[in-house]
Amino acid sequence: MMEANLKTNTNELSVPSASARFRESFRKNWYKFSRNKLSIIGLIVVLAVIILAILAPYVTPYPKHAGKFVDYDNANLAPCAQYLLGTDIIGRDILTRIIFSFRGALLMAVVVLAISVPIGVFLGLIAGYFKGSLIDTIIMRITDIFLAVPPLLLALAIAAVLEPNLTNSMIAVTVMWWPWYTRMVYGMASSYRNEYFVIGADLIGASRFHILFREILPNCLSPIFTKMALDVGWVILIGASLSFVGLGEQPPTPALGQMVSDGSRYMPDSWWMTIFPALAIIVIILGFNLLGDGIRDMLAKGEKGNE
Amino acid sequence: MSEAILDIKGLKTYFPVKKKGETLFVKAVDGVDLTIKKGEVMGLVGESGSGKSTIAYTVMGMYQPTAGEIIFQGQNIATASSKRPLSLKKDLQIVFQDPGSSLNGQQNIRQILELPLRVHKIVSKSEMEKKIVELLKTVELPAYYMYKTPWAVGGGERQMVSIARALASNPKFIILDEPTSALDVSIQAKIINMLMKLQHEQELTYLFITHDLSLMRNIATRVAIMYLGKVCEIADTGEFFKNPLHPYTQMLLSSIPVISEEEERLKPAKVVSTGEIPSPVNVPPGCSFHLRCPQRMDICSKMDPVMQEAAPGHYVRCHACQKA
Numbered sequence: 001m002m003e004a005n006l007k008t009n010t011n012e013l014s015v016p017s018a019s020a021r022f023r024e025s026f027r028k029n030w031y032k033f034s035r036n037k038l039s040i041i042g043l044i045v046v047l048a049v050i051i052l053a054i055l056a057p058y059v060t061p062y063p064k065h066a067g068k069f070v071d072y073d074n075a076n077l078a079p080c081a082q083y084l085l086g087t088d089i090i091g092r093d094i095l096t097r098i099i100f101s102f103r104g105a106l107l108m109a110v111v112v113l114a115i116s117v118p119i120g121v122f123l124g125l126i127a128g129y130f131k132g133s134l135i136d137t138i139i140m141r142i143t144d145i146f147l148a149v150p151p152l153l154l155a156l157a158i159a160a161v162l163e164p165n166l167t168n169s170m171i172a173v174t175v176m177w178w179p180w181y182t183r184m185v186y187g188m189a190s191s192y193r194n195e196y197f198v199i200g201a202d203l204i205g206a207s208r209f210h211i212l213f214r215e216i217l218p219n220c221l222s223p224i225f226t227k228m229a230l231d232v233g234w235v236i237l238i239g240a241s242l243s244f245v246g247l248g249e250q251p252p253t254p255a256l257g258q259m260v261s262d263g264s265r266y267m268p269d270s271w272w273m274t275i276f277p278a279l280a281i282i283v284i285i286l287g288f289n290l291l292g293d294g295i296r297d298m299l300a301k302g303e304k305g306n307e
Numbered sequence: 308m309s310e311a312i313l314d315i316k317g318l319k320t321y322f323p324v325k326k327k328g329e330t331l332f333v334k335a336v337d338g339v340d341l342t343i344k345k346g347e348v349m350g351l352v353g354e355s356g357s358g359k360s361t362i363a364y365t366v367m368g369m370y371q372p373t374a375g376e377i378i379f380q381g382q383n384i385a386t387a388s389s390k391r392p393l394s395l396k397k398d399l400q401i402v403f404q405d406p407g408s409s410l411n412g413q414q415n416i417r418q419i420l421e422l423p424l425r426v427h428k429i430v431s432k433s434e435m436e437k438k439i440v441e442l443l444k445t446v447e448l449p450a451y452y453m454y455k456t457p458w459a460v461g462g463g464e465r466q467m468v469s470i471a472r473a474l475a476s477n478p479k480f481i482i483l484d485e486p487t488s489a490l491d492v493s494i495q496a497k498i499i500n501m502l503m504k505l506q507h508e509q510e511l512t513y514l515f516i517t518h519d520l521s522l523m524r525n526i527a528t529r530v531a532i533m534y535l536g537k538v539c540e541i542a543d544t545g546e547f548f549k550n551p552l553h554p555y556t557q558m559l560l561s562s563i564p565v566i567s568e569e570e571e572r573l574k575p576a577k578v579v580s581t582g583e584i585p586s587p588v589n590v591p592p593g594c595s596f597h598l599r600c601p602q603r604m605d606i607c608s609k610m611d612p613v614m615q616e617a618a619p620g621h622y623v624r625c626h627a628c629q630k631a
Binding site: 021197199202204206210 | 367368369388389393396397400401403405408409410411412413414422423426427450451453454472476
């Protein structure tokens with residue numbers, strides 16, 4: 001008993017190595033993430049979607065159906081053994097086209113968030129830290145203007161003015177997405193700047209850069225990451241809405257919204273053309289939402305034991 | 308020993324408050340003169356709202372003073388912290404009351420202690436780890452704490468880390484803003500002992516802010532009492548407890564709870580404490596203490612008394628004491 005105690009003590013007293021610290025933090029984070037089984041489901045769904053999208057030409061039954069392809073002999077077939085989710089009005093496999101449309105959807109989510117989040121976070125940090133100054137007023141009034149316009153409407157307007165394609169729909173969604181991050185980070189930064197740890201860093205002589213990016217930003221990351229994981233689903237939904245009205249990816253490249261819109265003309269007789277792409281949208285959004293909840297649990301700090 | 312390190316002259320810090328269209332001022336610090344000599348432990352005592360922390364924060368540059376001078380090592384530093392040179396921030400440090408909020412929970416202790424070392428170029432990058440271990444050793448924490456976050460250690464240990472951070476830049480003057488009042492009694496003693504040891508070893512000067520008079524008796528070289536943004540009485544610790552002159556000091560001393568007859572005899576005769584500290588927005592005319600004073604005279608409500616030397620090194624600001 002005594003010896004066992006002594007042994008653990010000597011182990012603890014030494015400074016842990018970098019790899020041991022990494023393993024330890026990974027174990028803790030995984031524990032917090034996996035406490036909720038739904039997060040694991042979300043993770044599995046998201047990983048599955050990503051893997052399917054990347055390997056689309058190899059895992060889909062009819063990769064050719066993703067492009068220009070016509071097969072009137074097999075057009076308008078209900079789900080069967082050969083075409084698991086049926087075929088559309090010109091004979092293309094719905095399953096293949098759904099999996100290929102994940103590519104555009106994920107690309108859009110990644111590009112939109114990769115551009116809008118850094119911009120939004122940066123502006124929010126600056127405006128929040130210099131709360132009450134002219135720069136705060138300028139940034140936040142511009143943000144308010146963007147937030148005042150209904151997001152889908154703004155995206156529709158921008159996408160309609162530009163030539164309809166995937167790149168322009170990404171631009172449109174990016175333009176309407178950053179203000180949400182600015183608003184969120186602004187609130188956090190303007191409260192953290194009065195915290196003693198920020199004041200303390202200033203009194204030590206830390207630079208503005210250090211205070212903004214090393215003291216305040218790390219404390220904002222948990223909500224930012226959570227929101228990002230949730231937003232992937234929403235960006236995909238907005239992207240689907242744009243392609244539903246014909247402002248996204250152009251045919252013959254498949255897009256989920258476009259498939260729902262094309263199929264809706266043949267409802268309810270050829271229900272599979274609409275229902276399966278719509279279900280795919282639901283599954284993706286649900287997956288990212290569950291993953292987002294898991295990430296939030298994982299990054300929760302304070303008494304919940306963020307070490 | 309006798310050279311002044313910090314000389315506060317006529318310091319005023321007012322905060323504007325808007326009330327029904329007119330602007331009033333919270334007179335948090337209202338004309339304070341205080342001289343702190345090198346190597347001393349100055350105890351600054353007062354009730355909540357008396358302005359003792361505001362003095363500390365103004366000296367640190369967190370607030371822009373409304374009037375007055377703060378002379379630190381012969382240099383007037385009465386400006387906001389953003390306008391102060393780095394060398395000044397190196398020499399002047401503060402330990403806040405609550406170690407929970409004064410340390411960033413998203414950093415580990417190594418990162419926290421690295422900041423002052425890096426900003427003030429105390430050690431080179433290669434010696435950083437060695438210096439951090441050394442700092443942790445100074446505050447009696449083991450080296451493996453380096454990679455823990457403040458959340459993962461106890462309240463007392465967290466305060467030790469704040470103290471280590473304040474010491475990291477080798478300052479000459481440290482303000483301790485109620486460093487133990489958020490902690491367990493058992494840990495308080497340990498921290499106080501450590502602070503006193505460090506003060507002795509590194510020849511530091513402390514401005515120790517507290518509301519605990521009995522603590523001051525044990526550690527301070529001089530004690531100043533504050534009431535409503537003004538200093539009432541300053542004296543060497545021995546003189547202060549033996550011969551308190553200001554009625555407010557007497558009131559405070561007589562309200563320290565004691566457990567034995569022996570201790571009871573050391574205290575001044577019981578002065579009943581009445582009323583509460585008035586709002587610093589509406590400071591009463593004349594002596595700010597006259598509403599609660601048991602020795603109140605006519606002059607007290609008309610004229611504000613000035614600081615006078617009652618005995619060598621013993622200053623008091625009271626009409627009643629000056630007559631005597």
